[in-house]
Amino acid sequence: MSKKQKQKFPYLLGSKWTANQKTWGWRHFQVINRQNRGKWIFAEMVASCDPQTRFWINALQLKDRSLWQAGWQTLTEIEPIEDDLDNVIFD
Template sequence: MIKLPAAWTAQPERAQRSGGYRHFAVLGQRGRGRERTVELQAVLDPGYRLLVPLGELRDRDAWQPGWQQLPQEQRPADVPVQAESILPKSLKSSHSTMDL
């Protein structure tokens, strides 16, 4: 299996096609070679899952490893940034990886 970061952030355009969710956790991998896909689960809705081709997950215009904050200019004014306080210890580092 390929070692991947355990957490991913959908970039704004991709988030529009991901149910509006930005933060995802890796559940597993399927397939081989060019057919490999990664199963992701939305952090805010564990019932929302995606199968993303590995090649798309490596596209930094669509996905970023770790849970990234929105740039200040894109944040709603009434939503405080407290992501660090809700992250599980295993995912607080954007460099954490999972063997799948």
């Protein structure tokens, strides 16, 4: 017998996220759907203030702290992140 493979991103559905940059005009989103496509997992995001604003992203992007923060963060909580990005020097 083979062990059942552990599901990646088991708590993805229903999770809440804050975009560090406005995305489709909003910052606060919730995952309302997920799709497994081979080795890739996609999350359907919906803006918390506008249910008409929906898009799919690769769930791995949610692990990128320069793009997303877990939970709904206030502007003052995410400002230090933006300040850090302003200080990055790109060659």
